Amino acid sequence: MRKLTTLAAACGLAFCVNAHAQSSVTLYGILDAGIAYIHNSGGHSSQWKMSTGNISENEWGLRGTEDLGGGLAANFQVENGFDIASGQLHQNGRLFGRQAWVGLASPTTWGAVTLGRQYDPISDVLQPLTADAFSGIFATPGDVDNYDSSARFDNAVKWVSPNWGGVKLEAMYSFGGIAGATGSGQVYSGAASYNHGPFSIAGGYIHIDNGNATLSTxxxxxxxxxxxxxxxxxxxxxxxxxxxxxxxxxxxxxVTVGAAYSYSKYSPDGHSTFTDSQKFQNGSVYATWQLSPAFQTTIGYNYTKSTGDSSATYHQVALGVDYLLSKRTDLYAVAAYQHASGQNGAGHAQAVIGSYDVNSGANYQVLTVAGIRHSF
Structure with a gap:
C-alpha cells in the first residue's frame, strides 16, 4: 500500500488533503484474475472462461485518518469494486460499492462510530476466523447466510467497541428510508468476538427487512x-x-483449524409467493497449513440442509493453495466439488459452489481456478 502523506502526492490523485504530521491518506488496491473450468454450468457440461476476483475481489480504495487530539481521530474509507476483465463496476454500478463511510474513533475509551455503506458486524468479527481467506469457494452454497459478504449495507450507523481484554462488541443499524414505514427495509445486527492466545471465537445475529410491499417494491x-x-x-x-x-x-x-455454524430463516408474509418459512442450516470445518512463509494450503467441508417450504441437502468440499512470489504478488489455485439433492422451492436442487453463484443445472458441480493476485 502506498501512503500519501504530502499535499503534492494527494493532489496528484485529484484530491487535495491537508497533510498534518499525524494525518494520512492511503491508496490501496487488489487485482485478481485467473482461468476457470466449470463442469456443469447453466445446463452445459463444461465451460472455460476468464474468472476475476477469485480469492479477492478486484478493488481500489482510499482510507484516511486525522488526529483530532485527546485520543480522538476522524477517519474514512471509500472502496470500489470492479471486473478486471471488462473494466465494469460491480455492486450494481456503484462508484464505491464495497465501502463508503466516515466516522470518529477513540480506540481506548468508547471505540468507533462510522456512518455510510458498510460491512455488517458478523462479517467483521467472524470472517477472519473462517476459510474466507480463499473467499467464495469455501462459502455456504449460494451464500445464503452472507458468509462471503454478498450483501453490504447502505445508510448504516455502526459502533465498534474498544478491545476489552480480548472481547470486542459491534452493533449496526441501517435505515430503510421509506416514508411512512420506518421499519421497511431496515437492517439491524450485533456481534461479539473473543480472542485469547491461539483461540478465537465470534458470533452474531442480523435481521434484514426485505421491504414493505404495500409502500415499496x-x-x-x-x-x-x-x-x-x-x-x-x-x-x-x-x-x-x-x-x-x-x-x-x-x-x-x-496449522489453523476452525469450524462454524449458521442458521438462516427466510420468512413470508401475505405478499410472498411461498407460505412456510424456509430455513437453511450450515455447518463447516476447515484446516489451513502454513507449510512455509511463502506457501499455504487450505481444505474445507460444508454441509447445508434446508427445511420448511422445501427441502434440499448440499455437500461441498474445497481446496486452495497459495504461493507468494513477493509480499505483494501471489499465485493461487482453488478447486471445489458440490453435490445437491432434494427440492429448492422452484424444482430440483441445483449445485451452486459457494458464492460463485453459477447455477449448474444439475445435481453436482466441479469448479477449478488458477490465477494471480497483486496488491498495492
Missing amino acids: RGTSASDSLFNSAVNAAYASAHAIDIARIGGNYVIDQ
Whole structure:
C-alpha cells in the first residue's frame, strides 16, 4: 500500500488533503484474475472462461485518518469494486460499492462510530476466523447466510467497541428510508468476538427487512440482495431474513483449524409467493497449513440442509493453495466439488459452489481456478 502523506502526492490523485504530521491518506488496491473450468454450468457440461476476483475481489480504495487530539481521530474509507476483465463496476454500478463511510474513533475509551455503506458486524468479527481467506469457494452454497459478504449495507450507523481484554462488541443499524414505514427495509445486527492466545471465537445475529410491499417494491432494502443463485432464488419475495452465525478457530504451530455454524430463516408474509418459512442450516470445518512463509494450503467441508417450504441437502468440499512470489504478488489455485439433492422451492436442487453463484443445472458441480493476485 502506498501512503500519501504530502499535499503534492494527494493532489496528484485529484484530491487535495491537508497533510498534518499525524494525518494520512492511503491508496490501496487488489487485482485478481485467473482461468476457470466449470463442469456443469447453466445446463452445459463444461465451460472455460476468464474468472476475476477469485480469492479477492478486484478493488481500489482510499482510507484516511486525522488526529483530532485527546485520543480522538476522524477517519474514512471509500472502496470500489470492479471486473478486471471488462473494466465494469460491480455492486450494481456503484462508484464505491464495497465501502463508503466516515466516522470518529477513540480506540481506548468508547471505540468507533462510522456512518455510510458498510460491512455488517458478523462479517467483521467472524470472517477472519473462517476459510474466507480463499473467499467464495469455501462459502455456504449460494451464500445464503452472507458468509462471503454478498450483501453490504447502505445508510448504516455502526459502533465498534474498544478491545476489552480480548472481547470486542459491534452493533449496526441501517435505515430503510421509506416514508411512512420506518421499519421497511431496515437492517439491524450485533456481534461479539473473543480472542485469547491461539483461540478465537465470534458470533452474531442480523435481521434484514426485505421491504414493505404495500409502500415499496419487495426487495427495497438497505441490504444488497442475497438472492443470487438457484439455492434461494425461490424466496426472493420473503418479508424478512434472519441470520445467526457462530464460529471459531485454533492455531497449533503452522496449522489453523476452525469450524462454524449458521442458521438462516427466510420468512413470508401475505405478499410472498411461498407460505412456510424456509430455513437453511450450515455447518463447516476447515484446516489451513502454513507449510512455509511463502506457501499455504487450505481444505474445507460444508454441509447445508434446508427445511420448511422445501427441502434440499448440499455437500461441498474445497481446496486452495497459495504461493507468494513477493509480499505483494501471489499465485493461487482453488478447486471445489458440490453435490445437491432434494427440492429448492422452484424444482430440483441445483449445485451452486459457494458464492460463485453459477447455477449448474444439475445435481453436482466441479469448479477449478488458477490465477494471480497483486496488491498495492
